[in-house]
Amino acid sequence: NAGVMQNPRHLVRRRGQEARLRCSPMKGHSHVYWYRQLPEEGLKFMVYLQKENIIDESGMPKERFSAEFPKEGPSILRIQQVVRGDSAAYFCASSPGLAGGNEQFFGPGTRLTVL
């Protein structure tokens, strides 16, 4: 019973490069959530997606960040022209339905370091 998969686990980028973070939800889950954890802070909600739809991106920075969850394949969080302040752990979670009361299952996270 594979859990939520994220890759890569660690990603190093230089300023100005692009970062692509991947998330494969648990089998049977069609709802994906991305969270960011900055150093010394708690996880913060970024975006909620269902297959081919962005439902809520209220936590996403307005520029350089985008997310998708295509019909086939993993969800992708894309950060263009990375800056040092983007260094953080990015967590993906999935749920079988709308997770108001349902549990969100988390992946191991991707730790992004921007040099």
Next chain:
Amino acid sequence: AQSVSQHNHHVILSEAASLELGCNYSYGGTVNLFWYVQYPGQHLQLLLKYFSGDPLVKGIKGFEAEFIKSKFSFNLRKPSVQWSDTAEYFCAVNEGDYKLSFGAGTTVTVRA
């Protein structure tokens, strides 16, 4: 937006000691409350959750938490910790929707 405060950044205990981790949140309406744990090198895992009903919630691995609405608190407890409880613990809250708001986490180190 929700604000979640965890009182301790790092707690160090000996085996068999009792553990209590504080968590307070800011929202005054209906909330769902969670404690997650992240063992070294592993995923975030759900320890326990509260939606409604009995404010004393039992979770996995001998953990429990008590929801005190008047104090906006959801403290986590374990009567007797083991070395394997060394981990980072996160309190989280949502307002009945999907957006979890997390505290900054408490690192618990249990000395054998």
